[in-house]
Amino acid sequence: DSGVTQTPKHLITATGQRVTLRCSPRSGDLSVYWYQQSLDQGLQFLIQYYNGEERAKGNILERFSAQQFPDLHSELNLSSLELGDSALYFCASSVGGVERETQYFGPGTRLLVL
């Protein structure tokens, strides 16, 4: 158990809909990262938050947005969903503010868009 929690574990929805994925980092970690893993792909970085502020952005679609709240949990919002958004979405956390950190991953949310 990495200490990172994600909800829900599974999500089935229809095209055009909007969903919210939630992540709680390990206790004390200030950085939260979101990654997407599509079928037979490696994990692709989406976005990073550090202590409530956006710190880095990857190839995140404009239809996707995220935020980190004062209690450090994070939410990833996916809107106008398309079939191609079906994937595993992982959240990771790290201490933040130090070099060469290790990121610890949650169990993921499996999103299926029908």
Added chain:
Amino acid sequence: DQQVKQNSPSLSVQEGRISILNCDYTNSMFDYFLWYKKYPAEGPTFLISISSIKDKNEDGRFTVFLNKSAKHLSLHIVPSQPGDSAVYFCAASASFGNEKLTFGTGTRLTIIP
């Protein structure tokens, strides 16, 4: 543009023998490298890491070797055990301020009893 490459999608090794998983990278700004292990329906689990100032790091049965000039790293598992059967991802990050991980596509390791 695949900056981190794992060219072997799968590998089968006899129990008790050595497993060697390979990873190549192209971005010379990467200075921290990690290996993660992933079981189905679970998130990646951190295994071992190595900083660019080292060429070897060991933790129990796991050893990671880094060859900076070749931009190549490898993970050695010895002796291999059935519980090691999983998908292994190599990941890399650049210097402070750019901590995102760039992942390879993974190698599925199967340990044969």
